[in-house]
Amino acid sequence: MKIHDLITETAPLAELCTRLAQSDFVCVDTEFMRENTFWPELCLIQIGNEEEAAAIDPMAPGIDLAPLLDLMCNNEDVLKIFHAGGQDVEIIFNLTGKTPHPIFDTQIAMMAISQNEQIGYANLVESWLGLTIDKGARFTDWGRRPLSERQIEYAIGDVTHLAKIFPKILKRLIKTGRGEWLDAEMEKLADPANYRTDPDTAWQRIRSAGRNPQVLGRLKALAAWREQEAQHKNIPRGRIMRDETLADIASHPPKSQADLAKVRGLSNAWKDNDIGKRLLKVLEKAEPMPADELPARERRGAPLGKEGALVADLLKLLLKIRSREIDVASRLLTRTDELELLAAGVRDLPMLQGWRFEVFGREALELVEGKLAFAVQRGKLLMTHIDTVHAQMREAQGEAAE
Structure with missing residues (x-):
């Protein structure tokens, strides 16, 4: 594989992208800093295929990333691989x-061919290539210039290794017939809605109990205000105010700016400073949330009770057994809250649809309906159908009678 020198000019970047546009896939990674900023600060981009790879310096004076971004977002013929x-x-x-499209994430793909929920990149490389990655450069300051040769070598390795691993993962997916399992997961990753920072929807990321319109109206107004403050100052939103503090103010609004000094999570300075004044104005203008904007009520079946909780535990055991048997991450099949909903009588669930129903949902439903049981054979816990057990018992009784 050809490894290029660090690209700092537009012309060689455009030439590289022209060649990569002829590939079936490209592997992509970035290095960035975001500890002290609202927006992630892009410091380095790595890209490559099976034949060549390069690191691109987006901070280089005068460089135009348009050829690269065009390849990422407008070329539907090239699959973009990330981890x-x-x-x-x-x-x-x-x-x-x-967003880049079409897209493929090797961490997500590993859930379909192993029991790894969130395998790290170093472990991925070690398991597929038998190589140990030097993690020393991982937490260096990527914004400082010049970059060292060690930093660049480490960074480019992220895509050169991925270019060797992806075909192996793809081959395994084809062999197991599980490629279609991942289609919806990859589309979720590429959904632009996941990455929009709309102040009016910022409240949806904050945990808040209940559906009180007055509280949620204040929460929405405060979250939008904090988002705008953080974006304007380009600092992490938590530097303005933590989620828990914001939710607490929405639930128990202070009557005056002086009361802000009593709020846990705010400093004494809030009772006098300008940002405290702006916060109070937001609270004064906050309107109750309209009924059509209120969050949907949490789906619940009948109260679980002791028996229902036991059924939910059995479903969790079934999930462990099934994921082990077919070597797939349990999180790809279903979630714990779905199992509890199934035990409570809810049937409109993702696990009871499509490939998930065939792989797991059918047996989960049979367990709830009393058609499936657990058995121990040769010291191993297995699943068995009640009808099969009854047939085996009748056969055994018949042989004994003879």
């Missing part, structure tokens, strides 16, 4: 308003 790519996709979305 745990959510934050990488977010950065590209911030630059273009679009």
Whole structure:
């Protein structure tokens, strides 16, 4: 594989992207800093295929990333490969308003061919290539220039290794017939809605009990205000105010600015400073949330009770057994809250639809309906159908009678 020198100019970047546009896939990774900023600060982009790879310096004076971003977001013929790519996709979305497409995430793919829920990149490389990655450069300051050769070598390794691993994962997916399991998961990753920072919807990320319109109206207004403050100052939203503090103020609004000093999570300065004044104005203008904006009521079946809780525990055991048997991450099949809803009588669930129903949902439903049982054979816990057990018992009784 050819490894290029660090690209700092537009012309070689455009030439590289022209060649990569002829590939079936490209592997992509980024290095960024966001500890002290609202927007992630892009410091390095790595891209490559099976033949060549390069690191691109987006901070280089005069460089135009348009050829790269065009390849990422407008070329549907090239599959873009990431590992745990959510934050990488977010950065590209911030630059273009679009997400890379089509997209493939090896961390998500591993859930379909192993029991790994969130395998890290180092473990991925070790398991597929038998290589140990030097993690020393991982937490370096990627914004400082010049970058060292060690940093660049480490960064490019993220895509050169991925270019070797992806075909192996794809081959395994084809062999197991599980590629279609991932289609919806990859589309979720590429959904632009995941990366929009709309102040009017910022409240939806904050945990708040209940559906009180007055409380939620204040929560929405405060969350939008905090989002705008953080974006304007380009600092993390938590530097303005933590989620718990914001939710507490929405539930128990202070009567005056002086009362802000009594709020847990705020400093004494809030009772006098300008940001405290702005917060009070937001609270004064907050309107109750309209009924059509209230969050949907949580889906619940009948109260579980002791017997229902036992059924839910059996479903969790079934999930462990099934995921072990077919070597798939249990989180890809269903979630714990879905199992509890099934035990409570709810049937409109993802696990009871499509491939999930065939792989797991059918047996989960049979367990709830009393058609499936657990058995121990040769010291191993297995699932068995009640009808099969009864047939075996009748057969055994018949042989004994003879």
